[in-house]
Amino acid sequence: MTPQSVELRGIGKSFGTENVLKGIDLSVRPGEFLSLVGMSGCGKSTLLRMIAGLEAPDRGTVSIGGSDVTDMDPSERNLAMVFQSYALYPHMNVRQNIATPLRMRRLPLSARLPLIGGLFAPSQTLREIDAAVEQAAETLHIPHLLDRKPAQLSGGQRQRVALARALVRSPAAFLMDEPLSNLDAKLRAHMREELASLHRRLGATFIYVTHDQIEAMTMSDRIALMSEGRIEQLGTPDELYRSPATLTVARFIGTPSINLLPVEIDAQGKVAAFGQDLGLQAAAAHAGPATLGIRSEDLRPAAEGLAVRVLRAETHGADRFVSCQLLADETVRITLRQAAGETLETGADGLTHLAFAPERAHLFGADGARRELSVRERVAA
Amino acid sequence: MAYVRRYLPHLVLAIGAFVMLLPFYWMFLTSIRSPGEIFDVSLWPIPKDFSAGENFSRAASQVPMARFMLNGVIVCLGILIVQVLTAVPAAYALAKLRFPGRRLLMTLVIAALCVPIQALALPLFVGLAMTELLNTYFAMMAPFFLSVFAIFLFHQSFRSYPNEIIEAARMDGFSEMEICWRLVLRGSLPSLAAFSVFSLVAHWNDLYWPMIVVSDTNLAPPPLGMLYFADVESGANYGALMAGATIITAPMLVCFLLVRRHFIAGITMTGVK
Amino acid sequence: MTATDFPAETTMATASSRSRTDRRMALRGLAFVAPAALLLIAIYILPMIVLAAFSVTDYQLGALSIRFVGLQNFTAAMDDDVFMRAFANTVLYAVIVIPFGVFLALGVALLVYNRKRSRAFWEVAYFLPVTATLVAMATVWQFLLHPSIGPVNAAIKWFGFEPVAFLSNPVLLIPTMAMIGIWQVLGFNMVLFLAGLTAIPKDLYEAARLDGARNPIDRFFTVTWPILGPTTMFVVVTTSISAFKVFETVAVLTKGRFGSETLLFNLYLEGFEYSNTGYAAALTLIFLAIVLILSIWQTVHMDRKVHY
Known part of the structure; x- marks a missing residue:
């Protein structure tokens, strides 16, 4: 089957008095790898389960490939899902696990019954199923595991079986609910790569739920970042990183986290931090307290700028992260990213100054929304 | 159609529950009806002639019903107390102490789990007959003084108690007895509760062993008393007979309804061992 | 006592007390299981032996004579x-x-x-x-x-x-x-x-x-x-x-x-x-x-x- 689009229109859901989803609109393009990211409890898993049909929305519609499936049973939607727990049938071996979706769809009910089912199964269909299972196993490099039971497999192997079970029947779209969260860090990095290449090879629609922004950033074509039942921003990983639409997005995306500086916009739209003019111009209409976001790689040591005290430095392979404390407000922490060999000259008390690239700073209003920002000549204090 | 599908499970369950509960309802209904209504097979809950007092007093006067109940309480509590007193230290030692013969003892305990009391009844009966202990409370209780099931259960539960706490307690000067009863058992109170329910229900309802060792009406526990009573009445007065049955089943039913969770856990614990 | 000979002394002390502790623990263990073990013998083991013995005799309770009858x-x-x-x-x-x-x-x-x-x-x-x-x-x-x-x-x-x-x-x-x-x-x-x-x-x-x-x-x-x-x-x-x-x-x-x-x-x-x-x-x-x-x-x- 060719990859299908998935459309969500005005999806709303409440559990009791709690509004978990507040009118979600989202269209996933055919063949796209789209990640739903956010903190736990933001509604991303609920949304995925609604696409799958495991949960019904209170309001709104779900359509797949242009047709409305809102009231359709999960078994009729032709979607494949990889669960966080993998949900492999413990009593079946790997071969039977992978074959299950095909048996359910291609064999009549009489042939699926235990014990007597074998009498009714058309052997032609069974051979086709076997071939499909072999091929899926081949794709995920697990032909040698076909006769084992899930309990005899490692976490990574179970993960592959779950994937094979999903792709054995070329579904309209793949749904994945935190599939890598039960793996150790090293395997997780490896599987990220493999999932991305699997997506390229299959050209299928992937909808991927994760709370880990690195997974989302590395694999996705587009990311929908969710918070409190809303989509905060939908865009490519680069867009989310380079121009976060809200403070929430800026905070969530990027490692180390973005540096946030409390600033003040005066009546002329000049942006100042602790009375120090930063050489940035915002709209005068937005006067009032605001937050300035600066990525750690956009900071550099300088003769003048933000006065900070260096707390400690950590070297992570090629990068070196220096944690500092703002002198003007000691509760504000600033992280600076350097190359591993670089050093930071400090004064006697570990004091130094940091400058930032003004054209790459992000300004957010008190409501968290992004504000336009331009660079201008600095006014001496 | 959707309506039928929605309520069909309830309907099926209700029919089943009707059969399950009918005997209890009928027992209670008959116990408050007058003898004249015995041929009335209707299930109408209000008797024409309310004679609960008459039936219950007849049940209490025909046979020493109060005595049966007291016997039941004495025997059940006696068994439970000795079972706990012997099983808890043994289970603690098996779980937490190293001593010679530990493995052998554990094997014997597990082997004994498979042996039902009915298989031991004959030699135990002969032994009690020879020592002229038949028709005593002791005879009714003795075979149950050791519960291998209790040892097994407490052993499972004690094993998960952290060794560090036991070692710390030893260093703090606790005696081994205090560690066993005041620390380790404290951590297994749910097991103790469940086992108590299990033991009390099993021995309150047991007929086989009392029937073998007791022939004195004054020593009969409730089930044996019920049997005597049924023989005395021999179908003549169903009202009184049902009143007797109500008295005997009531304690367990009331306890069950009061502490439902513990009861279900206690009785089905054999299922999760 | 210097800091260097301190560890040596403690290991020696534990080595000699280890066996004493073990013995004490074994005695305690035996004391703890004794009631249960005696009851196990009285209620399970002896009766099983007696039962097996009875099964090959014509014993009747109260009878004075007893005869071996094999598997009869x-x-x-x-x-x-x-x-x-x-x-x-x-x-x-x-x-x-x-x-x-x-x-x-x-x-x-x-x-x-x-x-x-x-x-x-x-x-x-x-x-x-x-x-x-x-x-x-x-x-x-x-x-x-x-x-x-x-x-x-x-x-x-x-x-x-x-x-x-x-x-x-x-x-x-x-x-x-x-x-x-x-x-x-x-x-x-x-x-x-x-x-x-x-x-x-x-x-x-x-x-x-x-x-x-x-x-x-x-x-x-x-x-x-x-x-x-x-x-x-x-x-x-x-x-x-x-x-x-x-x-x-x-x-x-x-x-x-x-x-x-x-x-x-x-x-x-x-x-x-x-x-x-x-x-x-x-x-x-x-x-x-x-x-x-x-x-x-x-x-x-x-x-x-x-x-x-």
């Missing part, structure tokens, strides 16, 4: 019409109780499991017979099934059928007692199945639905039934063991009349009413062998409970 008691049992009838009755009883007691309980558990608000009520309703004193309830059943004044036969007559002599027609005695047995065991088995159902991860049902298991039959055979396998196995074995121990219903309803003895009732008569101690010991060993086979089968299966 066992061969006599094979020729004993009453014993063979009791055996057949017990097997018939078990054959009725096991399938109905297990599969009705599974059905009820499946229905009860999906009720949300009313679940506690149904649990109580079905579990009530388990806690009730069987002797008393058998008396109630006797009344319920009475040919002329019982409501069950009244209902049968109302539907236009002939009344059924549940407790006087010899052919119906064992099935009637089996029905009461099912009534009593159903709630117990239901609770075991409910525990089994609770342990099935919800994910599996969801995965099955996405895999195309549209109707409940498919989901039952893909997920519920295979995963409940060990539970079902266990329920079957416990139900069989309790079926082979049926005693109370016979003692109340028929007292073994009309050829309705069961194994245990026959054993009771031989051993305690007729005082044929030697012969009863042989019967006991046969009874024990049946129960042991079932228990061992159960233990083996319990060990493989986590076979996935």
